[in-house]
Amino acid sequence: MQLGIAAFILRKLLRLALLLIAVAIFSFVLISLSPIDPIDAYVGADMLQISPEQRDIIAQRWGLDQPMMTRFILWLRQLASGNLGTSIIFNQPVSTVIGSRFQTSLQMLAIAWLISGALGLAMGVVAGARAGSWLDRAIRFYAYTLAASPTFWVALLLLLVFSVSLKITPICCATPPGVLTRDVTVWQRLHHLILPAATLSLIGVANIALHTRQKLIEVLNSDYVLFARAQGESLVGIIRHHGLRNIILPALTLQFASLSELFGGSVLAEQVFSYPGLGKATVEAALRSDVPLLVGIVFFSALFVYTGNLIADLTYQIVDPRIRIGKSS
Amino acid sequence: MLSVQDLNITFTLYGRGLAQKQLTVITQLDLDVKAGEVVAVVGASGSGKSLLAHAILGILPDNAQVSGKMLFKGEPLTLNRCQDLRGKAIALIPQSIGYLDPLMHVGQQVQRTAQLSGLSRPAAKAAVDRTFARYRLAAIVQRLYPFQLSGGMARRVLVSTAVVSQAELVIADEPTPGLHPDVVTETLNHLRELASEGKGVILITHDIEAALQIADRVAVFYAGTTVEIAHAQDFSNNKIRHPYTQALWRSLPQNEFIPISGSQPTPDALPDGCLFSDRCPWVTQECRLDRPPFLQVRGAPVRCIHADR
Numbered sequence A: 001m002q003l004g005i006a007a008f009i010l011r012k013l014l015r016l017a018l019l020l021i022a023v024a025i026f027s028f029v030l031i032s033l034s035p036i037d038p039i040d041a042y043v044g045a046d047m048l049q050i051s052p053e054q055r056d057i058i059a060q061r062w063g064l065d066q067p068m069m070t071r072f073i074l075w076l077r078q079l080a081s082g083n084l085g086t087s088i089i090f091n092q093p094v095s096t097v098i099g100s101r102f103q104t105s106l107q108m109l110a111i112a113w114l115i116s117g118a119l120g121l122a123m124g125v126v127a128g129a130r131a132g133s134w135l136d137r138a139i140r141f142y143a144y145t146l147a148a149s150p151t152f153w154v155a156l157l158l159l160l161v162f163s164v165s166l167k168i169t170p171i172c173c174a175t176p177p178g179v180l181t182r183d184v185t186v187w188q189r190l191h192h193l194i195l196p197a198a199t200l201s202l203i204g205v206a207n208i209a210l211h212t213r214q215k216l217i218e219v220l221n222s223d224y225v226l227f228a229r230a231q232g233e234s235l236v237g238i239i240r241h242h243g244l245r246n247i248i249l250p251a252l253t254l255q256f257a258s259l260s261e262l263f264g265g266s267v268l269a270e271q272v273f274s275y276p277g278l279g280k281a282t283v284e285a286a287l288r289s290d291v292p293l294l295v296g297i298v299f300f301s302a303l304f305v306y307t308g309n310l311i312a313d314l315t316y317q318i319v320d321p322r323i324r325i326g327k328s329s
Numbered sequence B: 001m002l003s004v005q006d007l008n009i010t011f012t013l014y015g016r017g018l019a020q021k022q023l024t025v026i027t028q029l030d031l032d033v034k035a036g037e038v039v040a041v042v043g044a045s046g047s048g049k050s051l052l053a054h055a056i057l058g059i060l061p062d063n064a065q066v067s068g069k070m071l072f073k074g075e076p077l078t079l080n081r082c083q084d085l086r087g088k089a090i091a092l093i094p095q096s097i098g099y100l101d102p103l104m105h106v107g108q109q110v111q112r113t114a115q116l117s118g119l120s121r122p123a124a125k126a127a128v129d130r131t132f133a134r135y136r137l138a139a140i141v142q143r144l145y146p147f148q149l150s151g152g153m154a155r156r157v158l159v160s161t162a163v164v165s166q167a168e169l170v171i172a173d174e175p176t177p178g179l180h181p182d183v184v185t186e187t188l189n190h191l192r193e194l195a196s197e198g199k200g201v202i203l204i205t206h207d208i209e210a211a212l213q214i215a216d217r218v219a220v221f222y223a224g225t226t227v228e229i230a231h232a233q234d235f236s237n238n239k240i241r242h243p244y245t246q247a248l249w250r251s252l253p254q255n256e257f258i259p260i261s262g263s264q265p266t267p268d269a270l271p272d273g274c275l276f277s278d279r280c281p282w283v284t285q286e287c288r289l290d291r292p293p294f295l296q297v298r299g300a301p302v303r304c305i306h307a308d309r
């Protein structure tokens, strides 16, 4: 079994390397073809004060006069040594920016991930156990509606209701304005991430609820549940002893695999709430032509989503006895 | 202990729109089992054998309507009473390991069965240990998952579920499918043992030979009805009454090995009168008028008006 898992991880790492190389090529080609001029983007408003000669010097220093292939190799070499460059808008190394921004996002993402998972699972179980009832229909209606509504729209709606009308949640940001970072309390932080996390949870619930419902219905129609009923097990007992055991694994897998949607959703939600996380940084980098930061985020998100999928695959390997033990014997 | 009289099971099927179809899958089914006795229920697939088991346990799907009389220890077996009795007084031994939760240790599952029958947790644990020892299942088997069991072990685990529940009536649904002959014999002996301990045992099978190894009586099902309830020795004594039973017997390899021509009618195309009339070699005009009632012929009930000839 140890060997099996080691080989599995090795294979996955190889795939990851291929994926990152592909991402590198795509990013490079796309950005080379884009109308953004790196020197313009770097110099920004001071543009008028530079002479064409000075421009040429910068271009030479940066190697912009080299052919595309050479530039790609040079860039790849920097990448491989871990140097993602310097963010133009933050004037800090890209890795530092991503690191600190991701930390801000992480709390919100983690909360949204946990809540959407737990809530979705619960809704799926209720709907599946009472399949066909009005409760089931209501849950399905909710899930289908939410699955079809755009993130920013849900975010705006929440903002309007809870921050503008009811005034119980802050209107923006991760901390109260005018308060020093070290003076911000945990409660203030939580208070600020409620709405963005709620937005992502409300939407994230749909997929897992529908999936769990389907899976539970399958389980309830299985032979082993029929046998459990023949032994006098009640519906609640069946769900407790057999249902959860058999739906938790697919649910967990789905939830890890949905990290990509969560991440994508955070870009929009953070924008609406001006929540200074990685998602907002993405939008800023794109709007202000911060190419190094944008490429850095592309790499980071590829890694993030890949890790989610890897964990999803790995849970099966480790948790499902049919795979875990079945392989060794 | 158990008596089933004139059982009918009808399914309501919903077609397109509001169209409904009634499908009667069991008609005039009879069976009785006494304590200490093995009654085999024999018939081809689709003859209603498993449905009978599900009806006794009250686990038919919601769209099934049941009529007729079912008595357990003299009291009517209503749906509520089924719910109280199943897992306690009445136990099912399922067909295959597919009836166990694939993600749960088998020991835990058998223990759950014992707890459902009313034992406390420690008592259930002790009952599992005792029963596994009785069936020569090592202690580590308790910590295996169903997919890790060999065919023989799986059988013994499934029989254990009925034993730990202390049930008085055990229904074994097709317990010997595709098993090694040694395992078949072993399983059948386990069932016989249960009867010797005073339990009533219903052995549902399509395998007459297996049934005759341990059964006291054999109920032959055809197209959802009981055509005959013979004594086990009637088969070798050439006393079996119904033409279908005789045909089944003749089709065995050690006998004449003649297969029965034609096939069992489907529930939506049952013949008028006797359900066997479209295949019966003795059929007369009279057979097509009414469903034959149970007649006592040579000491046992049979649904054939010409059985005494």
Ligand code: SF4
Residues within 6 Å of the ligand: B243, B244, B274, B275, B276, B277, B278, B280, B281, B282, B283, B284, B287, B292, B303, B304, B305, B306, B307
């Ligand atoms: S009743 Fe008639 S058709 Fe039916 S089994 Fe007897 S002889 Fe055959």
